[in-house]
Amino acid sequence: MPAEDVAAYYNQGREQERLTRDSGKLELVRTQEIIQRYLSPPPAAVLDIGGGAGVYALWLARLGYTVHLVDLMALHIEQALQASARQPDHPLASARIGNALQLDFPDGSADVVLLLGPLYHLTERGDRVQALREACRILKPSGLLFAATISRFASLLDGLMRGFLTDARFAELTAQDLTDGQHRNPGQQPGYFTTAYFHYPTEIQAEAADAGFQVEATLAVEGPAGFMPNFDQFWDDQTLRQRLLRLLRIIESDPAIISATGHLLTIGRKP
Numbered sequence: 698m699p700a701e702d703v704a705a706y707y708n709q710g711r712e713q714e715r716l717t718r719d720s721g722k723l724e725l726v727r728t729q730e731i732i733q734r735y736l737s738p739p740p741a742a743v744l745d746i747g748g749g750a751g752v753y754a755l756w757l758a759r760l761g762y763t764v765h766l767v768d769l770m771a772l773h774i775e776q777a778l779q780a781s782a783r784q785p786d787h788p789l790a791s792a793r794i795g796n797a798l799q800l801d802f803p804d805g806s807a808d809v810v811l812l813l814g815p816l817y818h819l820t821e822r823g824d825r826v827q828a829l830r831e832a833c834r835i836l837k838p839s840g841l842l843f844a845a846t847i848s849r850f851a852s853l854l855d856g857l858m859r860g861f862l863t864d865a866r867f868a869e870l871t872a873q874d875l876t877d878g879q880h881r882n883p884g885q886q887p888g889y890f891t892t893a894y895f896h897y898p899t900e901i902q903a904e905a906a907d908a909g910f911q912v913e914a915t916l917a918v919e920g921p922a923g924f925m926p927n928f929d930q931f932w933d934d935q936t937l938r939q940r941l942l943r944l945l946r947i948i949e950s951d952p953a954i955i956s957a958t959g960h961l962l963t964i965g966r967k968p
């Protein structure tokens with residue numbers, strides 16, 4: 698079971714729609730774009746660990762991959778199975794409750810592992826390395842890992858750009874994030890997320906290397922665009938959207954700006 702506050706956060710049921718709203722739309726498109734840059738064409742076995750309600754798993758299944766989804770939350774598994782039933786020509790191969798720390802898949806059984814969630818909810822470094830070791834164990838040699846983390850500066854930038862810093866409680870949790878990366882939302886204030894660890898890019902790279910991966914890249918997913926107060930105005934205009942995406946591709950791996958983002962995506966390869 699996830700920690701109580703994390704479970705309460707996800708039991709609000711917002712995960713299924715998250716990537717269809719605000720800068721979630723940018724997170725989705727950029728994550729898909731980056732994943733597709735690295736993926737070989739199907740057939741291939743993909744394990745989506747912490748796959749939530751299945752947005753990425755269902756997309757990859759539609760593209761022809763064999764996709765297994767694992768998540769801690771029963772609600773998300775239920776939602777993923779319902780959505781899978783709605784695409785009968787491309788269903789998930791399986792969706793079940795499980796923990797990234799100990800996975801019920803054989804060694805060397807996957808071509809690709811997505812870890813787009815568990816790493817930022819594991820607040821201890823040892824647990825994050827353990828989850829990454831499990832991902833490495835179940836991958837075939839040369840298999841690919843896509844690991845999402847949240848930037849150390851996410852709350853600061855969100856707070857500044859979207860006004861949350863006028864709230865003293867948000868200022869307090871932001872100070873904690875900036876000090877040691879330990880994000881907490883004791884009042885379970887809606888919109889202020891839940892228990893998590895916020896990374897520097899070099900930290901996730903060292904964690905992945907410690908777990909046995911060759912790190913190919915760490916990329917900013919949304920970049921500063923994820924914090925734009927007028928995001929929809931840009932996104933709804935095709936010319937402006939393409940302009941935005943082009944500039945994000947230019948800065949995505951620039952170490953001088955990479956932490957100015959909500960999410961980082963690290964790509965690792967099993968030797």
Ligand SMILES: C[S@@+](CC[C@H](N)C(=O)[O-])C[C@H]1O[C@@H](n2cnc3c(N)ncnc32)[C@H](O)[C@@H]1O
Nearest residue numbers: 747748749768769770795796797813814815818
């Ligand atoms: C923000 S959601 C992301 C869902 C999806 N991967 C996405 O990117 O949209 C984080 C997910 O990770 C799951 N999770 C957190 N810790 C986990 C763990 N140790 N093992 C498996 N799933 C976990 C949560 O239940 C939640 O569904």
